[in-house]
Amino acid sequence: MLRATEPVGLDFFARPAEELAPVLLGCVLLHGETAGMLVETEAYLGLDDLAAHASRGLTPRTKVIFGPAGRAYVYFIYGMHSCLNISCEPTGRAGSLLVRALEPLLGLAQMAAWRGLPPHAAPRLLTSGPGRLCQAFGITRATHNGIDLLNGDSDLQLRDDGYKTPSILTTPRIGITKAADRALRFLVAGHLCVSGPARANGR
DNA sequence: GGAATGATAGTCT
DNA sequence: GACTATCATTCCG
Numbered sequence: 543m544l545r546a547t548e549p550v551g552l553d554f555f556a557r558p559a560e561e562l563a564p565v566l567l568g569c570v571l572l573h574g575e576t577a578g579m580l581v582e583t584e585a586y587l588g589l590d591d592l593a594a595h596a597s598r599g600l601t602p603r604t605k606v607i608f609g610p611a612g613r614a615y616v617y618f619i620y621g622m623h624s625c626l627n628i629s630c631e632p633t634g635r636a637g638s639l640l641v642r643a644l645e646p647l648l649g650l651a652q653m654a655a656w657r658g659l660p661p662h663a664a665p666r667l668l669t670s671g672p673g674r675l676c677q678a679f680g681i682t683r684a685t686h687n688g689i690d691l692l693n694g695d696s697d698l699q700l701r702d703d704g705y706k707t708p709s710i711l712t713t714p715r716i717g718i719t720k721a722a723d724r725a726l727r728f729l730v731a732g733h734l735c736v737s738g739p740a741r742a743n744g745r
Numbered sequence: 746g747g748a749a750t751g752a753t754a755g756t757c758t
Numbered sequence: 759g760a761c762t763a764t765c766a767t768t769c770c771g
Contacts, residue, residue, distance in 0.1 A: 584763070593763070595756095603756060621753025623764050640763055673764045683755095717763055 550702045552692055555611035555630045559585035559637040562630050564712075564728040568705040571644060573679045573698050576652050578644030578669050579705065582729040582736045584715045586627070588636035592720035596636035607636045612692040612700070616676070616683045623673030624682050628691060628700065642716070642727070644669040645735045646678070653678035671737045711743065 550569065555562065563585040571578050586594035586607075595617070596607045606615040607629055615627035615638050631637035646653055646668050651661045653668045657677050669675040676682070681698065691700040709731040714722055716738060729736045729743060736743050 586763075595763075598757075601757075617763080618755060619762060620764050621755080621762095623753095625763060627763085642763090671764070715763075719762090 550612070550692060550700055552610075552612055555628070555692070556632045557630060559587055559630050559639050560726055563639045563726070564710050566628070566639065566700075567710060567728060567730055568703070568707045570647065570701045570703050571641070571679070571698070572701055573681070574649075576649030576679060577647045578653075578675065578679070579647055579703070580641060580643075581645050581733045582641075582643035582670075582727070584640040584642055584728070585726040586638050586640060587726075588631070591724075593715065593718040593722070593724075594636070594638070596638070604636070606688050607638050609633055609688075610690075612690060614681075614686050614689050614691055614698060616681060616687040618683050619673075624676040625672040626676050626679075626681055626686075640672060641675065642672050643729070643733075643736045644675050644678075645733065656680050666735045670735045 563583040566583055567580050569580050588596055591597055596604050600608050606613055610633045611630045613629045615629050616624055618624055626641045627638040629638050646665045654661050654663045657668060668678045686698050689696050689698060691698060707730050711729050711731040712725045713727045714725055715727045
């Protein structure tokens with residue numbers, strides 16, 4: 543069932559976000575006893591993408607985006623939520639992917655506990671949304687920002703379980719006001735665990 | 746089923 | 759001092 547064994551290589555990540563985002567659908571995020579498969583991502587580019595944090599240039603907050611690929615960029619938003627990104631592009635160039643939704647695979651009860659939900663809450667409530675999945679995995683800026691997702695010793699890891707996503711849907715990004723017309727959101731068509739309204743997702 | 750709203754704190758101007 | 763890559767709740771139809 544779960545073949546989450548192969549770490550993903552670094553050179554694989556050192557390319558543009560819009561190219562990498564659809565490819566990472568089907569990869570597995572691993573944190574201790576919990577694991578989830580990526581079913582929805584968004585690409586954020588560099589200086590010419592006004593919706594990206596990195597568009598304002600290098601600041602203390604955005605330094606991970608400009609750093610090496612395959613690192614976790616975790617930021618705190620709206621006073622209460624964390625969001626997880628994966629850095630890409632070679633060092634010195636900005637680019638990242640926002641992880642918007644996962645399909646829970648292992649440790650569902652653990653995720654529910656982190657979310658403050660009953661042990662058998664519906665799986666789609668656990669990780670469908672960037673804020674939700676961070677809460678379910680216990681990911682915060684303080685604990686995970688900047689860590690190497692490709693290192694087998696890391697607390698949080700990204701792996702390739704060889705799953706080929708049958709059908710990928712592309713839509714504009716969600717929750718932004720600038721550059722909102724660019725189709726840089728990628729999701730597994732019709733998947734139960736993607737965020738947003740069902741009709742727009744082929745469900 | 747869908748729209749509106751409030752909570753709440755880090756970051757940058 | 760304004761803004762924000764969100765979520766849960768509360769309405770309304």
